[in-house]
Amino acid sequence: MHAPESLSPFAHAVSASLAARGLSEHGFIGAAELGAATSRVDASVAAAYGLVQARGAVIAALPYRAGPDDAAGAGGPAPYARVAPFASANRYATLVRLLKEAAESAGLPRHAFRIFVNSRLPEKPLAVLAGLGFIGRSSLLVEREWGTSCLLGGMLLPEDPFGGRGGRPPEPGALEPGVGCGSCRACADACPTGAIAAPGSGRAGLDRLACIQHWTTEPDPVPARVTAAWGDTLYGCDACVRACPFSAGVRDAPDPVSPAETGPGSLLSIPWLTGASDGELRERFRGTALGMKRFSPALWRRNARLAGK
Numbered sequence: 001m002h003a004p005e006s007l008s009p010f011a012h013a014v015s016a017s018l019a020a021r022g023l024s025e026h027g028f029i030g031a032a033e034l035g036a037a038t039s040r041v042d043a044s045v046a047a048a049y050g051l052v053q054a055r056g057a058v059i060a061a062l063p064y065r066a067g068p069d070d071a072a073g074a075g076g077p078a079p080y081a082r083v084a085p086f087a088s089a090n091r092y093a094t095l096v097r098l099l100k101e102a103a104e105s106a107g108l109p110r111h112a113f114r115i116f117v118n119s120r121l122p123e124k125p126l127a128v129l130a131g132l133g134f135i136g137r138s139s140l141l142v143e144r145e146w147g148t149s150c151l152l153g154g155m156l157l158p159e160d161p162f163g164g165r166g167g168r169p170p171e172p173g174a175l176e177p178g179v180g181c182g183s184c185r186a187c188a189d190a191c192p193t194g195a196i197a198a199p200g201s202g203r204a205g206l207d208r209l210a211c212i213q214h215w216t217t218e219p220d221p222v223p224a225r226v227t228a229a230w231g232d233t234l235y236g237c238d239a240c241v242r243a244c245p246f247s248a249g250v251r252d253a254p255d256p257v258s259p260a261e262t263g264p265g266s267l268l269s270i271p272w273l274t275g276a277s278d279g280e281l282r283e284r285f286r287g288t289a290l291g292m293k294r295f296s297p298a299l300w301r302r303n304a305r306l307a308g309k
């Protein structure tokens with residue numbers, strides 16, 4: 001969180017409201033910094049989110065415990081395919097709910113703020129600008145308290161949270177993948193496909209086309225080097241998150257998921273997944289992170305077949 005004395009009274013109210021809902025890790029971005037950080041956002045995206053009207057933003061981090069978690073219901077015969085912990089409950093919905101509650105509790109009328117979670121806005125650079133951490137070697141945000149084991153979301157605000165005085169600039173190098181990691185290479189060593197550039201490799205950041213998580217959401221044919229390391233994955237991969245030493249703090253983190261946000265669970269029956277109809281899969285994933293419109297039932301059947309190989 002930014003030093004409280006630099007925030008406007010309006011931002012103080014938002015900050016207190018977020019903290020009261022367990023979103024203690026949050027930070028603000030002033031109007032000028034927000035404009036600069038989003039200047040290259042596609043015009044249609046900017047219009048959809050009302051970026052032009054926004055006078056600032058607050059970014060918040062919702063922690064989750066990195067896996068593996070075998071406790072959640074499997075619901076069918078073995079073998080099972082795994083959903084990564086960030087999506088084994090619908091934490092995107094949890095974060096939207098908490099942000100909305102915080103805004104309303106701080107007195108913001110519904111039309112005055114815009115929530116973004118898992119959006120097309122540059123959430124990780126915005127989180128750095130908000131002072132939440134730095135971009136790690138894995139290209140994930142290394143958040144001060146939760147490391148890489150958190151989801152990011154935010155709100156566009158109708159007032160500048162610094163009253164026009166400008167926010168704090170990011171730490172030098174905080175936006176460059178791995179600069180803040182020092183000599184640590186734990187995520188690069190843990191990655192089953194070598195997607196993360198190790199120090200001294202001559203590369204930097206993440207090779208997205210070698211990342212299992214990327215391919216769990218892509219319907220195109222999966223490259224052989226990725227299928228070879230696929231394991232029991234249905235959606236997501238958190239090997240690099242689990243490896244990050246900065247993520248250790250999430251062991252004691254609050255988990256504010258509500259009963260309506262607990263799906264789809266972490267283990268799902270491969271025989272059921274591969275045999276289910278489109279309608280059955282849609283119904284099973286409705287209201288979960290796997291139920292997003294851009295994901296087709298065929299994607300889940302393909303991933304389940306790869307997990308069952």
Ligand code: SF4
Pocket residue numbers: 138190191192193194195196206210211212213214236237238239240241
């Ligand atoms: S999500 Fe998995 S495959 Fe992708 S970079 Fe992390 S460890 Fe590697």
Ligand code: SF4
Pocket residue numbers: 136137138142148178180181184185186187188243244245246
């Ligand atoms: S595991 Fe180490 S190298 Fe990777 S993001 Fe975390 S601190 Fe950086």
